[in-house]
Amino acid sequence: MATSTLKNVRFAGMATCVPKHVIHNVNDVPPHLRSERERLVRNIGIETRRVCPDWQCFSDLAYDAADKLLNDLQWSRDEVDALIVVTQSPDYLVPATAIILQDRLGLAHSTIAFDVNLGCSSYPFALQIMGSMIASGAIKKGLILLGDRSSYKHKDPLKDPLFSDAGTATALEYKEGAPPMYFDLNSDGSGYKAIIVPVGGHRNPFQLEHGIARKGDDGFWRSDLDLILDGPAVISFSTQRVPPMVEKLLGYANIAKDEIDYFIFHQANRMINETIRKKLGLPEDKVPSTLREFGNTSGASLPVTVTVRLRDQLAAGKQRLLLCGFGVGLSWGGAIVDVEDAIFPQLIIS
């Protein structure tokens, strides 16, 4: 059951929060590294990134996004029936961050709250999970808090040119006759090593020596606590799996490409995103990008892009969006969602 349809679920609003601190991928590195960095930036398309200071967690950004969205929606706190946090940067390994945020946001004890561990692919999955609870009639209003503090794994923020931090909030509600949402969601765990933090879970518990950095074949210093990303495997996966999934989803929904107003893809890097766009034959103006200023914010890159690039268009009238996430897992999925009269606060900088 990769494809599915949800009825009577309305997209009510979305808010996005990023940290204040900006790192420039070229200007902030030592002068002797700049020419190499310029080549990198040309190809990955990421000039600046937003990075949390030590004290700031993903949940702090998500809290600000949720607080603003609830206020702008004029939803009272005890109306929220479910709170789902979707992140790979929880406050603690135990307990779930969603439950901490239930209290922090002042939501009722009757709120269903739990975490979902998904990264770059997460946005369509999160809509499907919350949407299913709403479509079943079990709950009326739900809040998805989604994002990551992806930059924390690298103590030297200059070493990693890709990752950036963001927290987002999305509100869904029950509405009889709301336009259907269509989904296609997929998983392939055989590729689990392509993007992995190998130490710190129960398979390889943390020991002191894991914290010691060693120099790799590529000249960079890494410890076992750092994220390992197999670039060739990720680019092959993304460019081979995503375009056919989008075609399949459109076929399932019986919607033509020109009936989609905007295609919002996970912002991975320019090479991956451009290859996907060209394979699908999509014009640049229908595929908004925030890579240059906001980098790769994991699953939050979809809400970041909608908030930063599409607020005016969404305020002007109904838009049909195709939202597509792909990455760590390996996991990939898409959702077609009609958005009308929803609340989109301006980007929050915290």
Next chain:
Amino acid sequence: MDNIDTFIEKFITAVDFQEAVEITPDTILKDLPEWDSLAALGVIVLSDMEYGKTITGEHLKQVSTVNDLYQLLN
């Protein structure tokens, strides 16, 4: 399939060399100043988009010269 000279032109664009380099079919990939992970991504995309062929990081580790790469995509 392109002839090897055309392939070399596309290869140079895909790797995005910072300074001009002279490349022949016998050039050894590892000796190139920018034969790094970014170059690998560029070549994987080139292979897919221009030649309709899916190659992996493992394929790239197994080839030695520019001509070997050309043959792999042929």
